[in-house]
Structures are given as structure tokens and as C-alpha cells.
Amino acid sequence: METYKTLTETYQTVLSELYPPEEVKQLFLLAYEAITQKKSVELALVKLDTVPSEQEECFRHVLAQLRAGHPIQYILGEAEFYGLRLIVNKHTLIPRPETEELVAWILRDYSDAPPRSILDIGTGSGCIATALKKGLPSADISAMDISAEAIHVAQKNANNMDVSIRFLVADILEWEYVFASNEHFDIIVSNPPYITPKEQEMMHQNVLLHEPHTALFVEEHAPLLFYDTIADFGKKHLAPHGTLYFEINQYLGQETVDMLFKKGYRTVKLQSDMHGADRMIRASL
Ligand SMILES: C[S@@+](CC[C@H](N)C(=O)[O-])C[C@H]1O[C@@H](n2cnc3c(N)ncnc32)[C@H](O)[C@@H]1O
Structure with missing residues (x-):
């Protein structure tokens, strides 16, 4: 017994x-x-x-x-994010504490004047979009992911948390065919894939074997592919005074900042996480 x-x-x-x-x-x-x-x-x-x-x-x-070696969140089918208990499975990344810091940054920035519209790119489990909708209930929130399976989970999470979010299965690299030219967002937020093959070697087997590779990895020769693309997208689809928020690769902080300045973003702030690593960027045109 x-x-x-x-x-x-x-x-x-x-x-x-x-x-x-x-x-x-x-x-x-x-x-x-x-x-x-x-x-x-x-x-x-x-x-x-x-x-x-x-x-x-x-x-x-x-x-x-x-x-x-399976991560506990996949075994139990759930993970905690910003006080919310969310469903996760092998199609969604397990939400990380660093990403909670990104959400906290946005909620702090908009505590006085809530945004009207938000787009979350690469939503995965829907953690960012759902936590933002909880904190900013008056905002219209859209969230996209290339993975239909991930969007299925994100939709379930939104339903369970009693929030309404517009979900899209779409490829951000093809954004010109996805969004109407007159669609604008006050906030565009993304935690896109950013790990290079070289960094894979330093990663724990738990992550490598179990988490979805489309959520994690980029090609060695184009580590900023998603940031670059989303920065271009932002130039067309950010509302006047709109803001871009990124979670970033801690080793590419300065490169990401430089890329944003080069594209014409004028206010760019690099922010470190609780471990002191360069982890987030806020940028506006
Ligand atoms: C690092 S995960 C982030 C997931 C979630 N937002 C989070 O913070 O936990 C990146 C997400 O981007 C999605 N993704 C990868 N390539 C994409 C693409 N070309 N277009 C849209 N989403 C993409 C992946 O499926 C994955 O869900």
C-alpha cells in the first residue's frame, strides 16, 4: 500500500x-x-x-x-501561464516564464490607455493572446499560427478562459496574401522561432526531443528571418502610434535592434529578462 x-x-x-x-x-x-x-x-x-x-x-x-524524459506539461496536458491554466500538446510550445515578462511589459505600457487591436504572430498555445485579452478585455485580438493543430489548441484555451479571439491559420512569411491592406493593429506582438542549429547543440534533450521544431528553429544563415519579415509587415499594418513587441534570441539583441533602426523604426528599446539576458524589444515607427 x-x-x-x-x-x-x-x-x-x-x-x-x-x-x-x-x-x-x-x-x-x-x-x-x-x-x-x-x-x-x-x-x-x-x-x-x-x-x-x-x-x-x-x-x-x-x-x-x-x-x-517527457516534459511534465506534455504528460499532464497543461501548463501555467500568467495565472492561467492552459492546454498544451506536442503541437504547441510549452509557454516560458520569459514570455510572461513580455505580456507584463505590454500590460504595463497600456494600463492607462487600452489598445483597440492586437495581433499575436505565432500564437502556439495562444498563451500571449489569451493573457492579453484577459488583461485588456476591450481590445480586439487576432492571433495566427502556421500550425492548424496549434490553432486548434489555442482556440480551446480561449474558450476555456472565456475570451473571444479571432484565430487564423496562416504563414506570416506570406503576409501580403493574408491581411487586407487596410487592416491595422495598435500592437503587433510575436515570440517567433529564433533558435539556430548551432544553439541546438547546447539545448536540453527534453526540449529537442519533445517540443515542435517549427516553433523553435530557424536556419543558421537567416536567424532574424521572422523579425525581419514582421518588421516589414509592421510598416504596413501598424496603426499610427502602434507598437511592435518581440521576444528575441538573447544572443542577437543588438543585431535585432540594428535591423529595426535600419528599417525605419525610430524608437527601439531592448529589455532584459529576470536572468539579465537581452530578451525583449519594443519598437515604434
Ligand atoms: C516560439 S513559438 C511561440 C509560441 C507561443 N506564442 C509562446 O510564446 O509560447 C513560435 C510559434 O510560431 C509558429 N510559426 C512558425 N513558423 C510560422 C510561420 N511561418 N507563420 C506563422 N507562425 C509560425 C510556430 O508554429 C509556433 O507556434
Whole structure:
């Protein structure tokens, strides 16, 4: 008979070679919340209770998947982003804390005068668009992705969070055929693919093996392809006084800033994330 306490010990033993003890503890708590539908703080009260057999089976299934290197968010099918619990699957990137900082920046900038319209390019799980709609309910929000499967997830997330967003399956590299010339946005935001093949070598196997490569990678010879394209798109589709927000490759901060100045953007601000890495840019014409 397993108790929650003996189960946590099993998690620590089985995962000790993959994750440090503190991370295993967090993984167990996430599994606990998803499997029992209870808050993790309640674990302390029940830790000596016997785990019901159907729950025990779920805990063991999660453990086997973790041991095989699957990210916990894909195993549980959900991820937390800006206080929202969102569905994720193999077609969507797992939202990152850096991206929450980008959302926080936009919400701070527009706390006094809400924008009328926002476009999120490469929406994935819809995390940016959904969090922005929650924070700026009066804005009309559109979100696009080249992946129909990702848009399917994003739409479900918007429905679950009770927000209305216009979703488009479309390729931003073909934007001239996607948007009418008179369509303008107060904010264009994007966290596009930005990892180069060279950087792949430094990445954790968890990411490389499980997260969608269309969400992550660009060609070595064109690392700024999406930024370049979206900057051109912005010149045609930003409303007067509109603003572009990017999450960026931390190693290409200055290059991205230079590219934006060259294209005619006049106010360009590079912003670092909580780890001090160049991670975000805000630009206007
Ligand atoms: C880095 S992920 C960001 C996902 C989500 N916005 C987030 O922050 O977690 C980039 C997204 O861009 C999408 N994407 C890749 N190429 C694209 C293209 N040519 N046009 C539109 N979206 C594209 C991918 O499918 C992926 O969902």
C-alpha cells in the first residue's frame, strides 16, 4: 500500500539521475494537483493516507513518462501561464516564464490607455493572446499560427478562459496574401522561432526531443528571418502610434535592434529578462 509520502520518495529515487531533488519535488506537486484535483498545499495534510489505486496508477504512469524524459506539461496536458491554466500538446510550445515578462511589459505600457487591436504572430498555445485579452478585455485580438493543430489548441484555451479571439491559420512569411491592406493593429506582438542549429547543440534533450521544431528553429544563415519579415509587415499594418513587441534570441539583441533602426523604426528599446539576458524589444515607427 502506497501513501503519498512513500510515492514522493519513489519519485525522488527514480528521477534522481534526471533532476535535482527540489525539481523532483515540484514535479510531484504538479502531478499531485493534476491527478487529485487538489491544491498542492493540501498534500501535507494527507501525506500518510493510502493512495487510491486508480490514482496510484496515474502517478506511476506520470513517473514512467518523466523517467523517459517527457516534459511534465506534455504528460499532464497543461501548463501555467500568467495565472492561467492552459492546454498544451506536442503541437504547441510549452509557454516560458520569459514570455510572461513580455505580456507584463505590454500590460504595463497600456494600463492607462487600452489598445483597440492586437495581433499575436505565432500564437502556439495562444498563451500571449489569451493573457492579453484577459488583461485588456476591450481590445480586439487576432492571433495566427502556421500550425492548424496549434490553432486548434489555442482556440480551446480561449474558450476555456472565456475570451473571444479571432484565430487564423496562416504563414506570416506570406503576409501580403493574408491581411487586407487596410487592416491595422495598435500592437503587433510575436515570440517567433529564433533558435539556430548551432544553439541546438547546447539545448536540453527534453526540449529537442519533445517540443515542435517549427516553433523553435530557424536556419543558421537567416536567424532574424521572422523579425525581419514582421518588421516589414509592421510598416504596413501598424496603426499610427502602434507598437511592435518581440521576444528575441538573447544572443542577437543588438543585431535585432540594428535591423529595426535600419528599417525605419525610430524608437527601439531592448529589455532584459529576470536572468539579465537581452530578451525583449519594443519598437515604434
Ligand atoms: C516560439 S513559438 C511561440 C509560441 C507561443 N506564442 C509562446 O510564446 O509560447 C513560435 C510559434 O510560431 C509558429 N510559426 C512558425 N513558423 C510560422 C510561420 N511561418 N507563420 C506563422 N507562425 C509560425 C510556430 O508554429 C509556433 O507556434
